[in-house]
Structures are given as C-alpha cells and as structure tokens.
Amino acid sequence: MDTTPHTLAVLFKQLGLPDDAHSIRQFIASHRLAAGVELAKAPFWTPSQADFLAEALEEDADWAEMADELAALLSD
Numbered sequence: 001m002d003t004t005p006h007t008l009a010v011l012f013k014q015l016g017l018p019d020d021a022h023s024i025r026q027f028i029a030s031h032r033l034a035a036g037v038e039l040a041k042a043p044f045w046t047p048s049q050a051d052f053l054a055e056a057l058e059e060d061a062d063w064a065e066m067a068d069e070l071a072a073l074l075s076d
Helices: 008-014 021-030 047-058 064-074
Strands: none
Touching (some): 047 064
16 A cells, blocks of 8 residues: 655656656746646646546546646646
C-alpha cells in the first residue's frame, strides 16, 4: 500500500517535473489553463502526463485532489 503523502510537490515528481517549491511556483506562473479547458487537455502536458492526470481525475484516484488543486492554481 502506498503511504506517500499526496502533496503538490509529489504530484510534480510523479509528472516528471522539478518538484522544489521555486520550480512549482515558476511552473504555475508560466502555465495557465484557458477557461473551459480540462487540466489533462492542456497543451503543455506530454501525452504520458496528460494520461496520468486524466486517469487520476476519471477514477477519482488518490491523486484527484492534488490534480484539482493544480487545476485551480493554473486557472485564470
């Protein structure tokens, strides 16, 4: 059983992105979700990142809460 806490930093690590606080802030500042665009369909994800996010949200998996939080942070 996975007991790793599901934090924004760990989500970034799962996505293969730099997961330090500065890099996360920089990513959020430089990437925006356009109105009406689902998180997993944003053009800045690789196919594997998009698949991971879509699956997490569709299955309401452990990562869904962090994916929702990331979507909120990226929204205008």
